[in-house]
Amino acid sequence: MCSCVSASLGINELKPSAFDNLDKAFDSEIVPKFFIKGHPKTSISSLPTEILEIIFMHSMPIDGTSYSTPPSKALAQWLSVTHVCRYWRKVALNYKDLWTQLDLRLPNFALQMLERSNPKPVELEFTAQYGSKSGLRRGARVLKKILGDHASRIRCLSINPGYRIGGYEFLDDALEAFIGPATNLYKLELIAIAWDEVPDGFLRYGAPRLAELLLQDFHIPPDSPLLSNLKDLTWYGNGEPHVMLSGEEFFDILRKSPDLEALSVQGILPSSFPSDIITLSCLQGLCLDSHSQSEAVVALDLCNHIIFPEKTKLNLFVPYQSYPLTLANATFSFFSRYFSPASSTTNPRLVNTLRIEATDDSHDFLIEAWYDRVSSTTLLVESVDRHSPIYIHFEYDDDSWPPFPQLMTTVVQTVPFAALETFDIRDLSHQHSILETLLGAVCWSATLKHIYVGGLCAYRLLDILQTGIPTKSNGLSGQAELPFPALETLLVTSVDDRPLLLRSMLRVFRFRLENRGPIRKLLLRCCGLVSRADIELLEEVVGEIDWDGDRS
Template sequence: MNSQDSRIVAGLVLPSSSSCNHQNHFTTTIQSSDFMTDTTSKNACETQFDQIDQEILRYEEAVRDLKSRRNLLAPISKLPAEILCAIFVFCTLPDPLTPTNYAADYRWRWITVTHTSRLWRNTALSCPTLWSKPEFTKTEWAYEMIRRSKMAPLTIEVTSNYWLTPRVVDAVSEGLKHLPRINELHLSASRDNMDKLLSGINSPAPFLRTLYLDIGRSDYYYHSRAEPYILPEDFLGGDASRLSHIELTRCHLRWDSSLLRNISFLKVHNPGPPAPTLDQFIGALSGMPQLEILDLENTLPGTSDTEHTEKPGVSLPRLRKLRTVGSLQECAIFLEHVVVPSNATIHIMAKCSDIPDEGSPTIQLIHDVCQRLPVARETATTSSATNSPLIKSLLVQSMGIGSGLIVEAWNSVAKSRPTATALNPSREINLNPLATAPSVGWLKLEFTWQSAVIRQIHNDVVVAICRPLPLAQLRHLHIRNGYQDSVNSPTFARTFGTLPKVNSLTVEGTSTYEFVDALNYHTGSQSATGYNGLASSSSSNPNPGRPTLAFPALRTLKLLEADFDRDHEAENTLLEPLMDCLMHRYEHKSEIHKLILERCSHLNSEDVAELQGIVADVDWDHIECGYSDTEDEDMDDEFDDEMDDVFGGEAYFGYGASYISSDEDMMFMGF
């Protein structure tokens, strides 16, 4: 066989095609043999891989067992499971120090306890309370948490309509199927979604303690134009024997509903028509002898019409906090028929339909509202000591031309309280019994109207509000008014100047001129009758019957944000009247001992030096401003920088990167 008639394959000398008729068959046999060899080798490798992987798993499991045994020797592992569960549940509570904007990011950090050790995980999984508040924004979590919660009391909470996708609605509906063990139901939703969730919820809820339904703040679309949602008459089957806390916003519940029994916390905002009749309203409150918190907005009886021969009324002896918002007439009707303890925190917001001109029915009605306040009633009916808190600090604030007036009272003389409230006068009294709000007054009255204000409106309203109040023990008076034409000196002096114990006065805004002028007024005989029949002691005046200077006990005067050149006459127009006032009071033995000047404009060190020649103790913040536009712009920039330091520079929107997803199910992390 020569080279032309043969070829070498895989080291073997094979005959050529011309010399061997079986070439194709032989080649196929060799290739099949190679394939079988490769497959066998591959299968052998995979078998070895599997054996090695299984061996690794056995070692890893052994290591985990060793770690678990080691962890069991740690002191914390000696704690009983019940204590560990209590600690884990405590970890789920919101941190009061965490800003609200970031609360959602921190909410699920407690889940790490299930990945710390085998003991902790088993303990957490066997603790139903830990899973009793399903996270409905993550639907897979919600179903699993409902399953893990077993028979523990459930909290169903949806805080925004934004999250209510169809899948979330289904998950919430699944949670509502466990109504017999729901402890708290909190839904903020659009009217349509609320109807989807609550339709058919007509079975009893024996463990339900808190009911919170909100249409108004589900999102910005529904806040101002949402139609109220009318709860079905058979809602919860009318049977929720443990229900004690109800909050409804733009949700209408009949006032004769059996759910409104033995309530301790009731908040109803903007439920829509029809408004309750006086008999329905009094009847409902009569069934709440344990009521402690009452917050009603635009849901008061509009008339005093009654089917009873005697005037209906109800006493709420355990009420601690009251807030009512309505028309002036509605607030007057409420205070006439509902008796509230005098030591309760009270916030009345009354909207005047007519301009409170001098001698108008509106002025008289404002006076009637204040006269019906518990603290005014007790003072008028008895001269003996009562449980009523004494008014020791008072803030009187103008809300602007044609807007209204705020009067706020404290039973202490802490200086920070009126000032702190003045920084945010619109804030509401916090009705949360677990929260503290030391800067909010014990009594707050707001009267609003719409008009082109004339000079006497604020004066008459101040008199109508303050005359019925027991101000004999008032120590600190804070006047905040940025509109110079809304007050006058004689009214201010007659209204407050006769008070015998006012030793501190704060005047804030551009009305400083009028109030400084009022300090020069003489208020008549020292023995004249003052507020609420109080006769001032004549022993403080060596010449009884002679006129005395307004604010005889005043020793500290604070001018805040006063413009010493209010009329822009390029000269200090307030300095001279202020110096004359201080000298006048010094000559009449009612000198000012301390003068405080803060954030005043058109005031310099030379002016302060002149004031120090009259008052020994002058406390000035050394801020000179108002002399040029550039200076004012620099102050604005400094203020903006301070606000950036406080709020972090940039506004924070959203709920953090962990909450960003086009599909809520994509956020499921598994646990």
């Protein structure tokens, strides 16, 4: 047994974060100083598994490829290190939780790990992306043995033939041997490079605890019991008609998993759905990725057939080369349905924060909306990681330019602004027509407290802050109220013309100070050469200023 140095840091005080900053200099001679306090035999019993793993992984020699080394190979290398003392070597060999991640790139060692971890559930991975053909054959034989003889011990199974030609020929027998019952199987990943089907006998005796299923170009019959009682379903197809599900089949899958929490689909949706409405009361995330406009229309329509909780995170990715009437109607229908009281299992959706992006140098158009309340008036949106219930991403090519005003008309007509507090349009860049449409919808909002704007749009916003937006109904003649009456925080970014920006701000903020009161906080980001003298002038008319310039 080795003699170890005591340390002031006791074993019960250790947390995984204590090892986050360890680098390549961390070796087996330093390890004992971190975790030994008192007799090692009494200390090891209270050492958490994740810390043991960190200790043993960092105890092995580290080379330039260590960060991509699979766990099984890392442990094999560690065991070959002769200077590691016998006591800790014995601890590692006897610690079953350390040997549960089986990587079949080292098939013989995977069998040893399977034996050492007995009877713990194991995670099993087979990939054909690396290694020789003979090595893949050996791995497939070991995979077949484990799947056939130890099905009840498998907790996670990942099959990924990768892009190697001939990767499939090794798998048919192995998958056919996995008949179950897989009583501990929690997560299953089947990834292919061309559409393939699981063998007829695959898990014929079921996997009652299966909660996470990922299929990529791999087909499981819609009536398979594996599609029942799922929590997380990810299913990616190649969009070919002969592999796409029918509307009834897709709805049947959703009905089988009423407790579904995450759903992500691409390339498998049918061309249309039945008129049924499906309620997914536990859904937390819905991701619909489209390869074509027709698929985008179907994805938008799917949202009209699902009732899910108020704060479900929704991701829509919509590519297009133009903006046809069908997509326009689908977008309008989606917004109308999404914000209707009948679309949520809890409360009607009220947007608290809306972010819209459409830049000149990026072929993207983005709409985000969420409901979480802003915690303080000085909060910077770029430093906050919020749960975003709506994320709509339109992507277009170099030869087209999407008609943003039509999209904005849809947003203005259907998104409820009654509870809007934060409006982020800093990435609208030079889209003045969009700016007029959007700000016209929220100009007199009594709840809007925070506005983020950038580029040339900042100057137009400053004008609107003082005068409002003229319309046929108000004319703004003799207007008694200022626009944005509740505004507290203004962020301005990406403005190069410092003198013009400064003059505009001084004029507007002085006017609002005299007629309503100061804006509480002004934030300047990447606004040219804003100087200390500029800030001193602005401080006379603004409550607080935060900027990223030279403060000397």
